[in-house]
Amino acid sequence: xxxxGILFGQENTYPQAFVERVNAKxxxxxxxxxxxxxxxxxxxxxxxxxxxxxISQDVPFYRAYLKNAAFGGxxxxxxxxxxxxxxxxxxxxxxxxxxxxxxxxxxxxSNQHPPDTDSNSMRNMAYPLDWEAIFDYVGFPAYLxxxxxxxxKNVFRVADPEDFYRVYNQTGDLVMMLQxxxxxxxxxxxYCVDRRDVHIMPYxxxxxxxxxxxxxxxxxxxxxxxxxxxxxxxxNLALGYDFNTVELAIRDGVPYAIxxxxxxxxxxxxxxxxxxxxxxxxxxxxxxxxxxxxxxEGVNNLTWGEFVTSFAKEAFPI
Numbered sequence: 001x002x003x004x005g006i007l008f009g010q011e012n013t014y015p016q017a018f019v020e021r022v023n024a025k026x027x028x029x030x031x032x033x034x035x036x037x038x039x040x041x042x043x044x045x046x047x048x049x050x051x052x053x054x055i056s057q058d059v060p061f062y063r064a065y066l067k068n069a070a071f072g073g074x075x076x077x078x079x080x081x082x083x084x085x086x087x088x089x090x091x092x093x094x095x096x097x098x099x100x101x102x103x104x105x106x107x108x109x110s111n112q113h114p115p116d117t118d119s120n121s122m123r124n125m126a127y128p129l130d131w132e133a134i135f136d137y138v139g140f141p142a143y144l145x146x147x148x149x150x151x152x153k154n155v156f157r158v159a160d161p162e163d164f165y166r167v168y169n170q171t172g173d174l175v176m177m178l179q180x181x182x183x184x185x186x187x188x189x190x191y192c193v194d195r196r197d198v199h200i201m202p203y204x205x206x207x208x209x210x211x212x213x214x215x216x217x218x219x220x221x222x223x224x225x226x227x228x229x230x231x232x233x234x235x236n237l238a239l240g241y242d243f244n245t246v247e248l249a250i251r252d253g254v255p256y257a258i259x260x261x262x263x264x265x266x267x268x269x270x271x272x273x274x275x276x277x278x279x280x281x282x283x284x285x286x287x288x289x290x291x292x293x294x295x296x297e298g299v300n301n302l303t304w305g306e307f308v309t310s311f312a313k314e315a316f317p318i
Contacts, residue, residue, distance in 0.1 A: 005035035046072025087148035184249035240305025
């Protein structure tokens with residue numbers, strides 16, 4: 001019997017519905033359950049054919065457990081090795097190279113020295129930075145945000161250089177990026193499952209979290225819907241995420257990818273609302289069943305994005 005597991009924390013709607021949906025489909029030789037861990041022995045794992053990871057970004061022990069499970073052949077969704085290496089600034093650079101519009105962004109060193117470092121640790125940095133060139137490139141107003149954050153934590157809108165310095169001086173040892181503001185006419189959050197199924201949801205990021213998915217946008221053209229779906233698929237194929245959300249801001253008819261490193265995306269019934277919840281439960285149940293059927297013991301069953309696989313082919317041609 002192949003097992004599909006889900007690893008989660010404080011969620012109380014999606015994990016339960018996901019397990020119930022997989023089991024209700026009665027796939028031959030496959031069952032779903034909540035992951036249970038009673039020991040982690042090195043290079044031993046593979047009890048689960050598939051694990052859906054919803055929590056390891058907050059619990060380092062789980063991230064290490066998932067990497068070990070992958071050695072035993074578990075298909076972890078999303079790939080814990082890539083997720084550990086990924087960040088939002090890199091994602092923006094990748095998006096630009098594959099032709100997806102993104103806001104102009106600049107990486108900034110932490111305002112305060114990281115723990116256990118001093119000025120000597122930063123001797124390769126030029127001080128002051130070329131602030132004039134940075135501000136000219138990004139423009140104002142702009143957003144100051146962590147280069148590898150999530151959940152809208154430590155995100156600030158800054159109106160001008162003085163406002164920027166005031167906020168930046170309060171960010172401690174966080175590595176930040178300054179990003180162009182995209183003044184949008186409409187905004188969407190898009191589920192992408194298995195790098196093939198896309199679900200586009202009207203979304204209003206300026207609303208309280210429980211009201212963000214109830215926005216009513218203006219009718220969208222078929223061309224724009226196709227452009228959004230194409231951008232979502234391009235990004236997730238390049239990154240290799242099996243389960244992700246992409247946020248798109250529409251400016252002058254062009255979708256700009258604002259945030260697309262969400263490999264434990266919101267799937268709570270009470271925030272995403274009933275129709276979106278039904279879609280994501282069904283899509284992820286179907287995906288994991290496919291992955292369990294395709295699972296092979298003792299081999300690498302992880303998904304790797306085209307960025308990694310194309311690099312490997314170029315570096316090590318056969």
